[in-house]
Amino acid sequence: MEILNGKKIADEILDDLQDKIKQEDLQPGLGVVLVGSDEASQIYVNLKGKAAEKAGIVFRKIGMDEKASESEVLAAISRLNADPGINGIIVQLPLPGHLDKIKIIQAIDPEKDVDGFHEENIDLFFAGRERFFPVFPGAILELLKSAGEKLENKEAAIICNSQEFGKAMRSALGREGVAARYFFRDDIQDNLVDLKDFDIIITACGEPDLIQGGMLKDGMIIIDGGITRVGDKVVGDVDPVSVQSLAGHISPVPGGVGPVTIVCLLRNVYLAAKNTRM
DSSP states (O other), X not given: OEEOOHHHHHHHHHHHHXXXXXXXXXXXXXXXXXXXXXXXXXXXXXXXXXXXXXXXXXXXXXXXXXXOOHHHHHHHHHHHHHOTTOOXXXXXXXXXTTSOHXXXXXXSOGGGBTTOOSHHHHHHHHTTOOSSOOHHHHHHHHHHHHTOOOOTTOEEEEEESOHHHHHHHHHHHHTTTOEEEEEEHHHHHTTOOOGGGOSEEEEESOOTTOBOGGGOOTTEEEEEOOOEEETTEEEOSBOHHXXXXXXXXXXXXXXXXXXXXXXXXXXXXXXXHHHHHO
């Protein structure tokens, strides 16, 4: 398997963003609301901050105690919505269980919702008139394209935990001429799907070793978007050892989808700043 180097792709996108922001004399700002002290969330937010700084994007983190009330979180979002220096807003997920995720996401100004989670932005995306391309599907497309193969008329299996992601990813792939179907983790574990029928495998379940080499065929493009911490390691959904002898392309974990997702987010912040100027 040929490795799709997510860090290299991310660096190229970040360099391009840095150049555009300088040339267009923009001062984009990203506001992040982080509730609680989840270790993984802290790491992700810090990575976003470092990448934003490199690109020339002002980064503002609002850290809140895990016991913060819903009204306190909504007030923080309201302040960011009203701040002309902040072009993009994200709420780092997951949130503590006592908070209503949907209500909080919907409180973000849709024109600053750079993750693309707001209902208005989801509707625009499915209508083909998106304000911001959803970040995670966008990162997966970047990795797919980096394989250098013609994507049109290929068939893809999307393995996921939610219908929402399955539909969004299917729509994103459809724009590249890829016919896609989505399945859930149980479908794979119960052997209800023959993955050898597909040319592309996209998995985002957070289930280590869900996909084994014996399930696959030569020549596939595999994008592993599953992230799970096992001991002191971060692993994906695909057992990397079992696919080594196969021909094709695969994104690694770590170093695949993760870094590209961050720069796709920052690209949306740049677009939001550009839209504000217009």
